[in-house]
Amino acid sequence: MTVTQSAVHQHVHVRYRDHQGWLQSWLRRRLGDAADAADLVHDTFLRLILKPALKDFGSEAVARAYPRAIAQGMCIWR
Template structure:
């Protein structure tokens, strides 16, 4: 067997099995563990620079942190999917959107959730209360302990995030359409 020719290959050879085992214990599922171990190394490979680690402990800490973030994303995505399935179960089958439309809704929900996760917690909460719970600025302000003016600022911040997502979606659609 030849020796690893790159830092990444060496990292993979020496740590992939350990990482997959760590993920299997964390997730209780071998298939998910294999997927996330793979995704962890894909993230490392797709990085702009090759990382060098001074010790096995440093390499494993980096891999474990990256894998932990992927676990959180997986759990968040599954929560969103479960909420969507519950919503579908509550409506008559005749009103269910097509499979393609359902996939689009799930993707949009995941993107909005990720966008809200990047906002300050009060801004994300203000947006959720104002838009989803249909609360007034004063009601949201009371719940968050801020003024109605601050609520409007928070909601505007989240709306800007939503508009950015919409613009990105439009660009994806425009670039994926075949030339006519």
């Protein structure tokens, strides 16, 4: 089954709505800067949109772990 671009965007939008707040708080504590945290949240979800085969995250634990892992990887390079 092929996932349409619109379906992927909708899926990421729902995940952004549900998880943006805690991810931004986690990054703000880690980085010590609200603006950098907001930028990284945006970049994290942009990477999820650009992921070629985005699938449903499944459990709530995975729904948090996956974006957090992406964001943590970007923190290393900042």
